[in-house]
């Protein structure tokens with residue numbers, strides 16, 4: 335959105351030629367600036383030093399294999415947690431994975447979670463940032479050979495870890511979990527365990543950001559170099575939608591307004607507010623073509639989740655044995671990664687997480703009133719639980735537009751907008767006195 339403008343009661347018109355106003359929260363900006371490419375590189379190179387982080391590799395050695403890697407991640411998180419006044423707790427999420435296509439025997443696995451407890455005890459919202467710390471080479475069952483996994487996905491793990499370091503020192507009303515999961519390459523096992531556990535235990539996860547492959551800026555074959563763009567993948571129709579919900583979605587034209595799409599648009603707006611030379615590309619697709627990632631198990635449990643990935647992938651790096659063939663180097667080695675780029679992606683994650691964790695929760699029961707035929711649009715909603723918003727934005731866009739185009743600021747819990755619901759899409763988000771916005775909620779029709 336071109337305008338980021340607060341406390342304007344009248345209609346705000348967004349146009350490409352208009353002056354752009356960016357209002358930043360100084361405390362978020364300071365955290366964004368503290369995210370360090372040097373620290374990220376140190377984390378990635380340390381993870382690479384374990385030789386392999388294959389999920390089924392050695393767990394006894396102190397220096398090599400998945401066991402040494404997860405122990406180091408836990409100790410490192412605990413070092414950051416020391417600055418949190420006891421609010422950040424670091425835990426292994428342990429489970430035994432049963433035998434499967436890519437798991438040859440029942441295997442104990444451990445995710446590493448650093449949980450930064452929210453300061454508002456009544457606020458049950460949880461935000462998750464995640465990367466997978468396991469790695470692989472060409473043969474997915476090869477547990478011995480050097481599998482550096484620098485970009486896939488030490489880079490995403492480093493995002494979780496560097497954010498934990500910066501954010502542990504600060505407090506937020508909502509809880510943030512910095513996650514490093516295992517078993518991704520064997521079949522999304524680590525993230526699936528957390529997602530199922532979260533659902534069983536009633537965790538109120540409001541958003542999950544999966545960073546997987548966020549450290550390369552060179553596109554194989556195309557030769558494209560791009561350290562400015564990053565892709566955000568979001569599903570269109572929620573994975574767990576009921577037949578009735580799908581029928582309503584079809585009849586109101588909401589195929590492009592799943593909670594994940596709202597999170598994706600929000601990510602673009604907030605990230606570009608804080609991070610310079612960043613172009614967030616929204617890809618309206620669950621993941622890359624026919625491929626999957628750790629956000630999907632969360633979607634399947636009914637949570638709002640997106641995937642963040644570099645713009646151009648280098649397939650000479652991913653899932654490759656380390657070798658040189660016909661003058662070409664293969665393998666996911668740390669010298670090929672761009673740490674300034676991962677810093678940018680980490681800063682983007684931080685801005686979004688911080689803004690969400692400070693903002694009020696999403697408004698409830700957001701609806702469009704359909705009792706009378708009118709060329710205007712009547713919306714109503716209930717205030718969110720917890721921190722009271724100072725007001726709300728009613729967001730509006732053309733049905734063909736990928737992004738929200740207009741914001742109407744209102745202080746009550748209803749609005750009549752002078753544009754027809756037949757011709758535009760709407761959503762509502764809560765906003766606090768400092769301009770931190772909740773995720774937008776797409777309305778349901780009510781009579």
Ligand SMILES: [Zn+2]
Nearest residue numbers: 486487546547
């Ligand atoms: Zn990966």
